[in-house]
Structures are given as C-alpha cells and as structure tokens.
Amino acid sequence: MEVKIAGVSLYYIINWFFIYSFLGWVWESCYVSAKAKKIINRGFINGPLCTIYGFGAISVYLILKDFDENILILYFGGVIVATVLEYITGWLMEAIFHTRWWDYSKKPFNLQGYICLGSSIAWGAFTVLLFYVFQPFVEWITGLYPVSVGKVGISIVSVLYAVDFGSSAVTAFNLSKAFGKVEDMLEDLSGYLHTTKLYETKEEVREKLDELRVINASELAERIAEKKAEFSSQLEKKQLQLPETYEGMRAELEKRMDEFKEKYITIRKETNPVRKRMIQAYPGLKTEFRHHLERKSGKRHEKRISK
Structure with a gap:
C-alpha cells in the first residue's frame, strides 16, 4: 500500500527532500564562500545537503499546494510558514545543542535573534519561486529515472544521511x-x-x-x-x-x-x-x-x- 502525505506519495516527498536539500547546500555554500572569499562546505552535516532547506521546502509546498494559483496567498503564506519553521528550528537546535547556529540579533525587527523581517520577506519571494520554478524542476528530475531505481537510490542516500547526521550531532x-x-x-x-x-x-x-x-x-x-x-x-x-x-x-x-x-x-x-x-x-x-x-x-x- 502506497503511503501518502497531504495527497502526495511518500516516495516523491523523500526524493524532493534530498533534491531541495542539495540545492539549498549549493546556494548556502556559494553565498557563504563568496562572503568569506574561500570555499566553505555549508550545512549541519558533512555531506552536500542542507536539511533545513529540504524540510522547509517540502513543508511549505505541502501546506500551500492547494493555493498554487494565487500568488499573493503563496507569498504571504510563505512568509508565515517559512518564518515559523525557521524560528522553531533555531529554537530546537539551541535547546538541543545549547549552541546558536545563526543570529539575527543585530538586524532590525528580529525576534530573539531567530528570525527577522528581512529574512521573512525573502522567504515569501523564495516560496513563489518554489512553486513556479523549483517544484516543476524537481518534478522533472524525479521523472528522469524509474521508480524502482529511485527507491534503491533514496534508500542508499537515506542510510548515508542518517550516519552523517548522527556523527554531526555528536x-x-x-x-x-x-x-x-x-x-x-x-x-x-x-x-x-x-x-x-x-x-x-x-x-x-x-x-x-x-x-x-x-x-x-x-x-x-x-x-x-x-x-x-x-x-x-x-x-x-x-x-x-x-x-x-x-x-x-x-x-x-x-x-x-x-x-x-x-x-x-x-x-x-x-x-x-x-x-x-x-x-x-x-x-x-x-x-x-x-x-x-x-x-x-x-x-x-x-x-x-x-x-
């Protein structure tokens, strides 16, 4: 029996999660490397994946997918959903590791340094891009290989990810x-x-x-x-x-x-x-x-x- 979440097959959700995590890693690594003027492997884990991007993109998509034809709802919905996710993630990582991984305290209109207005505005724009650019792209990628091959691939990647995440947590x-x-x-x-x-x-x-x-x-x-x-x-x-x-x-x-x-x-x-x-x-x-x-x-x- 096929497992579905919000009407979407779990198989595709996992595929999209890893693709978005990889795209997020590319974006973050390039951005931080450019600022530091040296190559930096960005992300919590050692592999080329930024979990927060994968989880955030999938969450925003599943929550807002029924409003994909209304750009205003997508934008403001993205501002709210992504901001809440960023706050919860920042709070949880500090609570678990007693370490703050990003800090917006010096930016205007921030809340406890976890979120800020500028970041929230950007999340809204990213949400619109998610639905009109990135989601069609990741769906195209997952359509390039058979489901049987995809299941084997995500099984291998999931095991490697779990090991990497565990060692990174330690x-x-x-x-x-x-x-x-x-x-x-x-x-x-x-x-x-x-x-x-x-x-x-x-x-x-x-x-x-x-x-x-x-x-x-x-x-x-x-x-x-x-x-x-x-x-x-x-x-x-x-x-x-x-x-x-x-x-x-x-x-x-x-x-x-x-x-x-x-x-x-x-x-x-x-x-x-x-x-x-x-x-x-x-x-x-x-x-x-x-x-x-x-x-x-x-x-x-x-x-x-x-x-």
Whole structure:
C-alpha cells in the first residue's frame, strides 16, 4: 500500500527532500564562500545537503499546494510558514545543542535573534519561486529515472544521511561542551574584573568581554591585546584612587588575560576536522551556555525574593 502525505506519495516527498536539500547546500555554500572569499562546505552535516532547506521546502509546498494559483496567498503564506519553521528550528537546535547556529540579533525587527523581517520577506519571494520554478524542476528530475531505481537510490542516500547526521550531532554536542569551557573562563575573568571596580556593573564587564568570544585564534590574540590596553587605561584612570594596589592589579589582570588566551588556544587545538568544518560553515556560531546560566540564576533569584 502506497503511503501518502497531504495527497502526495511518500516516495516523491523523500526524493524532493534530498533534491531541495542539495540545492539549498549549493546556494548556502556559494553565498557563504563568496562572503568569506574561500570555499566553505555549508550545512549541519558533512555531506552536500542542507536539511533545513529540504524540510522547509517540502513543508511549505505541502501546506500551500492547494493555493498554487494565487500568488499573493503563496507569498504571504510563505512568509508565515517559512518564518515559523525557521524560528522553531533555531529554537530546537539551541535547546538541543545549547549552541546558536545563526543570529539575527543585530538586524532590525528580529525576534530573539531567530528570525527577522528581512529574512521573512525573502522567504515569501523564495516560496513563489518554489512553486513556479523549483517544484516543476524537481518534478522533472524525479521523472528522469524509474521508480524502482529511485527507491534503491533514496534508500542508499537515506542510510548515508542518517550516519552523517548522527556523527554531526555528536560533533555538535562536543562543540557545545568546548564552547561551554570558554564561557566558564569568560565568567571567571568577568568575576575578577568586577572586583577591580573598573566598571559599574558586572553586566557592563560581560559586555566588554563578549568581544573575546571569537572563533579564530589569531583574531583572539588581537582582541586580547586590545582589551589589555583598554583595561589598563581604565586602571590608570583609577590609579589616584588606589595607588598602592595599581601595579599589582595591572599585573594580575594581564596574567589572567594571558591564561585565558592560552586555554582558549588549547581548546582550539583539540578541534578535529569535522568540528573544524562545522565552525567554518557557521562563522557566527556561538554558545548560549551563558544565557542558560543567567536564566537559571534569575529563577533562583526570583525564588529567593518570593521567600
């Protein structure tokens, strides 16, 4: 008995999923490579597939296929459906891996950094293209080979995809742990800096140290040097208030900054090829470990107040 979803054979849905995932990988890899001016294999898994594009395209198509003759409904429906999918995907990946894979926080009209207005507008345009250009194209491709051949092909690809996805998930968990170590070091460093009274609040200290949360080790060295100069300048301004402890505080500050850099570089050296590819694929990748701690500490604070 043939399995169907929303009136479409599961066989074709799986075929289209892999084709759209591949097309999404081509688009993402070319776009990111052009921006970085070097070849980058984009995507969560190592193979040439971007799962979010495959899943998103199939979901949008199945939900909106009955409105394929109304371009306005397709556009605004695409804006809504694709935006909701992007938000849920971003939230789930952060909840599972404690790592944020993209961040629209600096873009206008964003929601928690997961989605933004500009991206949503683009999803609407992509949805129209999906129905009038891409869907006819992928249907043409799946019509080029017999169903018997297609079933064998998607079985092989599905097994390879599952293995790749599993290994990538393990790598992502390990990457989250590595980023967690960096966050712990930043927390220790911010705790010390807060005791020096260089800044009014601990939040202000963390804001300064957030600039050290970078992927590239050479860039870290440059930022460490910049922060040393900035913190030393702040200390000099307070030198008249604490003449007896100024030199000791400055030496301790530089020592802690150097220790942070050495530990960070050590963690980076432990990066295997798969993890390195993942970091290169998502240059804006960052851990949300600190935010989880803040939420927990906030809840503990609320409990104390309620008591």
